[in-house]
Amino acid sequence: MDVHPTSIVAPGAEIADGVSIGPFCTIGPNVRLGERTRLVSHIVVDGHTELGADNVVWPFAMLGGPPQHTAYKGEATRLKIGDRNVIREHATMNIGTVNGGGETLVGSDGLYMIESHVGHDCKVGNHCILTKQATLGGHCDLGDYVIVGGLAAVHQFTRVGRHAMIGGLAAVVKDVIPYGSVWGNHAHLEGLNLVGLKRRGFSRETINTMRAAYRMLFADEGTFQERLDDTVETYAACPEVVEIIDFIRADGARPLCLPEREV
Template sequence: MSVDIHPTALVAKGAELADGVSVGPYSILGEHVKVGARTQILAHVVVENRTTIGEDCSVRNFSNLGGPPHHTGYKGEPTELVIGDRNKIWEHVTMHIAAPGGDGFTRVGNDGFYMATSHVGHDCVVGDNVVLAHSATLGGHVHVGDFVTVSGLAAVHQFCRVGRYAFIGGLAAVTKDVIPYGLVWGNHAHLEGLNLVGLKRRDFGRETISELRSAYRLLFAEEGTFQERIDDTATAFGQCAPVMEIIDFIRADASRPLCLPDREV
């Protein structure tokens, strides 16, 4: 299987292209770029710096992958962007390499769906099966778990964590951490409940969803302190793995503020 490079594309001598890669008209690939098997780079795409793209991805027109971080401290350090397999990256998407001072990598998982003009900032860690809708934005150092959806024009503030299976509504401004399975909305975003539609679509059983709903009501009730409610929820639902994922997420970084309900649950 050969590599198909359009005559108008510019591919630097050091770039590594696996079998079946295609590079469309007027696209530019830098000398440190690596592209996995059968990935399609369409027209007018720029892939630069130390960027690795996995297998069976598609990168559509005018996307820029591996651009320098929007960080005033960046002085050309050899940081990287690593993108997994089977991602669909649509028009005008931007994903940046890491800034200095971290582990040197921006990481994007597998099977993602990145709609037009969405953005993954420097040092982000993005899981598998993530959807960023049109113009959704992840600031620097954001961690996004598997199966998260970030709706159109929503923005996640730098250093925020978004747990697995969470859903962020359109136009939301997320400045605090979002629990796994949570549904957040608004400016600034608040916890609206659980991502019940997403859980059903991902084949979570009725019993599991019922336990999550009961645990949610206990965790965010008005009685007692939040720490007491965390402990009570862990005791009452310790055998339910999704509930304990929420508890572990909260306990993992007590210094981070959480998105909370803005009304009685």
């Protein structure tokens, strides 16, 4: 453990082997820092907050601050961050609320750029990227490999499926299907996240199948329920299509981002 003499580590904090704490950091008494995690300088980690191994946190980030929620009364809720994340300058991540389950969860291998924000009770998957000033309201649920573009905002309680792309400046108030690409204010579905699918090694055959299923699902003919049933029957052998259908059916009370025009 390497702690700069200008930093304050409260009694009770658990600091693992290989941790580096640079100048002017403040570590609260209920914090756990995993192996080889590095705090560059001027960082506050407070609350019941746990960081896994090999994270790098840049200056002026605030991790484990109280939820920005009027119902919070100082309860000992938590923030848990996985491994190998890069958390850049001025990023903020809040602990949970009692009513929201008591825990904010952030996965591993993510990149959280300058001034990005993860609100209370969010659940963020692995390999996610929040670009400059991207904001997640409370209770958001992001799957793995989601990218949130610069200055985009995701409304509280919104679900974003795996491999989805949210364009810069988007205001996302409805759920985003897995593999979808949305943008605009308010955000609408622009198609599949084809660039992300290609970069992550999805085969041409799989992508073509997904595009055909997308066209069937969001066509003008019939009711949405009829198209949903037809799509799952036609493409039941494609796990990615089934994932989209399961995502839609999982929460019928939530509105869904839809295309603005005929697909």
